[in-house]
Amino acid sequence: MLALGIEGSANKISVGIVDEKGNILANPRKTYNGPPGSGFLPKETAEHHRANILGLIDEALAEANITMDNIGLICYTKGPGMANPLSVGALVARTLSQMFEIPIIGVNHCVAHIEMGRLVTGAENPTVLYVSGGNSQVIAYNEGKYRIFGETIDIAVGNCLDRFARILKIPNEPAPGYNIEQLAKKGTNFIELPYSVKGMDVSFSGLLSHIEKIADKYPPEDLCFSLQETAFAMLVETAERAMAHCNSNEVLIVGGVGCNLRLQKMVQEMLEERGGMLHAMDERYCIDNGAMIAYTGLIQFLSSGGMKLNDCIFTQRFRTDEVDVTWRNK
């Protein structure tokens, strides 16, 4: 059975086609970027998604060399995310489902990141570090749910990086975080910044406002370097706490910030001291994509069935631990 998945919760719109073994037949994506010094706003982002989604569906079908008649399930991102962009994916998914009389299912974006990570890396039961523009969570599976052991109590780490990129007027192409990573490689001087870990939780807002204030006093390279070192150390520390708490020995990094090689290296070093194992991915799967929605929707559908059309809403707030993980044993 083939599933078509639509992802559009933030500034990427993507359509993926997968089979139940997780083979990805197509996974095209388009990204909306605001001008330097500005982020992506809901209205403009949704306009971008509306302009591109039908083309992407055609592109995905052509790449997989199939037609809509071969699709057995439509999956879309139900949440969490920005309302306007989410509405585009949900609307197109409902329309396709009715036009071609195909079952439909809404998927939790965060859970989809985790399932895609497990599929691509083969990680069995890892502690998950989910770091993106909208989320920073440390997650582990326990009794039928992905439980959140620690998370940011204010803004996400990716948001912190993106907003600092705006202060420095760094281009948003291909991604603000990527450009910060490149600048950071040239940084040598470590500038002391607020480090705030509260038990299992982290906070980035104080870090951001502090570095905003000193942004014109130091070279951008050193600022980016110190920002990464400080923010990532906070994440690695909480991930390690969660591992100690759950007696886990693997870490899976998912979400857009997960592509950052410095973060991957730091987690790797933490794990070497514990004799653990890292599962990391590249930008094809770390960054939001349609295949992760299609694959997660499909395994969910096979274990607990589809959704009624009436229930196919979207929601900005949808916690990782609200989903019943029916497809995993134990």
Place this chain on the structure above:
Amino acid sequence: MDRHLIAQGAEGKVFLGKLFGEDVVIKERIARKYRHPLLDAKIRQKRILQETRNMGKARKEGVPIPAVLFVDAANCVIFMEKITPGITVKEFLLKAQDVSKEIMIDLAHKIGRNIALLHNIQCIQGDLTTSNMMIKPFVSLGAELNDSNDIIQEILKNKDVGTVYMIDFGLSFISNLPEDMAVDLYVLERAIGSLHPECSSLFEDILEGYKQNCTKANINLTRLSQVRLRGRKRLAFG
């Protein structure tokens, strides 16, 4: 130095060893390779000072806390008194059979009192769980307690748990906000709920002991009910 590892957490390692011929607990914050050396040194130094300072303050206030015997700040090592004979509250609750209501209430009240005394001096423990509390029983004359079962039997026989110690101040901090105190209690409530679901009234009894000893119990407990309602977590976005 002769020492053997008894625990490894995210922060560092805990050993049993000797200092001037006495049994001691040695807590060492190890350097973490993944952190920038300057950041690493800063974090470890700050935390070891915070920990020892708060332990000292709390002990002065009459909260049973292992005595800090020696601090090697340069290497981030704390030497402290070993609680012996002793058993963690977690182990006691998991292993002890047929614990009488009387003993449970005694235990809960002592825990509640300890937390209240900490909060009275604005000390937030930061990681209240049953594994961070230890029971040191009154030992009857001539009794030999060789393992945790002996200790449990001794506690059950005495009908009094003895002294309840608070250990591990690694995440403690000073704050006078009702919010921080409420979250401190909430963390304990959650820990008890997940580790000892059968001890349903334990937390209620702890709060009873807390109320009797905390000067701002009313404000903090009102806050606790708000914290419970919203949970500790915000709603996730994107």
